[in-house]
Amino acid sequence: MSDLTESPAWRELQAHFAELKDLHMRDLFEQDAQRFSKFSTRMGDILLDFSKNRITDETFDLLLKLAKDADVEHWRDQMFDGEPINISEFRPALHTALRNRSNTPVMVDGENVMPKVNRVLEQIRYFSERVRGGHYRGYSGHLITDVVNIGIGGSDLGPHVVCDAMKPYAQRGMEVHFVSNVDPTHLTEILKGVKPESCLFIISSKSFTTQETMMNAHSARDWFIRETGNKKAVAKHFVAVTTNQQVAADFGILPENMFEFWDWVGGRYSLWSAIGLPIVLYLGMDRFEEMLEGAHEMDLHFRNTPLEKNIPVILALLGIWYNNFFDAQSHAIMAYNQYLRRLPAHLQQLDMESNGKTINRNGERVDYLTGPIIWGETGSNCQHAFFQLMHQGTKPVPADFLIPAKSKNPLGNQHCVLLSNFFAQTRALMMGKTAEEATAELKADGMDDEQIKEVLPHKIFEGNKPTNSILFEKLNPRTMGSLLAMYEHKVFVQGVIWNINSFDQWGVEYGKVLADDIMHELKTREHVDAYDVSTNELINYCMKLKFTD
Ligand code: G6Q
Secondary structure (H helix, E strand, C coil), rough: CCCHHHHHHHHHHHHHHHHHHHHHHHHHHCCCCCHHHHCEEECCCCCECCCCCCCCHHHHHHHHHHHHHHHHHHHHHHCCCCCCCCCCCCCCHHHHHHHCCCCCCCCCCCEEEEEHHHHHHHHHHHHHHHHHHHCCCCCCCCCCCEEEEECCCCCHHHHHHHHHHHHCCCCCCCCEEECCCHHHHHHHHHHCCCCCCHEEEEEECCCCCHHHHHHHHHHHHHHHHHHHHHHHHHHHHCCCCCCCCCHHHHHCCCCEEEEECCCCCCCCHHHCCCCHHHHHHEEEEEEEHHHHHHHHHHHHHHCCCCHHHHHHHHHHHHHHHHHHHHHCCCCEECCCCCCHHHHHHHHHHHHHHHCCCCCCCCCCCCCCCCCEEEEEEEEEHHHCCCCCHHHHCCCCHCCCCCCEEECCCCCCCHHHHHHHHHHHHHHHHHHHHHHHHHHHHHHHHHCCCCHHHHHHHCCEECCCCCEEEEEEHHHHCCHHHHHHHHHHHHHHHHHHCCCCCCCCCCCHHHHHHHHHHHHHHHHHHCCCCHHHHHHHHHHHHHHHHHCCC
């Protein structure tokens, strides 16, 4: 047994779960008119209503006790203070310093990192204003109209979700594209839509060695030289965001076109750093700074708000409640906003790469479930696809529902219809439909008793399905920053309670070297027998298909 599962709060939660598991939220709402005011909290205009969860006052108190006992507040302060909490990589996790708009000193190894954070922000402002203002032009004098970000994982997903979500704030005449996959189709299709003389490539890679990114970068450079016949112009059209400036220089990037960040910024937490350059080119620096401010606001909320009103802490505790006591295997993200369509992909990486761990901070195997599978889709599309399983399936799927009260595109009453779907779904998931209610409906539809008997079981909805509603005024850069930071801190709190290091990613690093050996075999084009029989035969069959007409 581990310290966690033996802790008093955990044991009390186990005993409490046994008593509570059959309670229905419908009854809990009926018994307590104060349920919403008790189980909701706000930061700015962001409201978290967590009353539609399978919790009572006692559950909430015990979950808060779990957080206290796990020393969440102490770990949180250590993170903000730049302590080396990423113990397997011997460094701090200081994405919060990147958006520290209060500019209070943040010390790493005796050095205040804020001056260098601010210096890079200034560099980004200067460069982006020149590009957007038409002062920095392509080699032949054309305006830059297209930015192509080449990066993968953390060097792609964060900027990508933000650029998609903030499209209404973008400068007219500036498009941004993202190439991540080593599948040549990705780059090829993007290049079909841009012109070399008006295109700026950003090579985004913390390491500047990631196979996919480097291959795409070299292919893009080859294309550029082929199309323009001008090798010298590469320096004008390729910039780099990296911690590895030497390799970037070898690629042909000018020192003034390199944007630095630091090893204490994890890939999936890096959109706030120079990795956000595509965001800045697309939206402008003022908008980017608004996003940093929104994130900083959430940082201050996380740091200063008592646990019982603290949005990331509450989200984390509810996630643990379902993950570890109800054995829910996944957590769904339903953003009722088309601009947020890439949010599940970003949160998938943030959460699953951070908390997809089996070994705890003491180097031992855990004896409890850690990070859930994150997935999701935009509303109302999700309702016409997998919501069947949400309503009547056998698997518990706790979910976050997010929606802005105002739409950027008010078309008739369409946004009100979207809102009504949001409210109706979260209510229906909570309430369910009893046999009596279903019978009354079927009778009203004109069915006779015999027919009703036959179909009734299919028309009953158990309900009691938990959701968090996250509602805010509108999706703007500030809110976007706050929401993304909210999820970062949620993941952090869960990692602290599960006693795992949320800031390393050895599984991803492993993947980076796995393909190298096989690539060597593929190049030789000889019969392969070096691996297990399945891998050998797959390679041999594939090579036969690939190289015979
Ligand atoms: C993120 C991960 C991973 C990383 C990519 C790209 O936290 O470490 O997704 O961002 O593998 O790495 P580079 O930025 O070094 O190319």
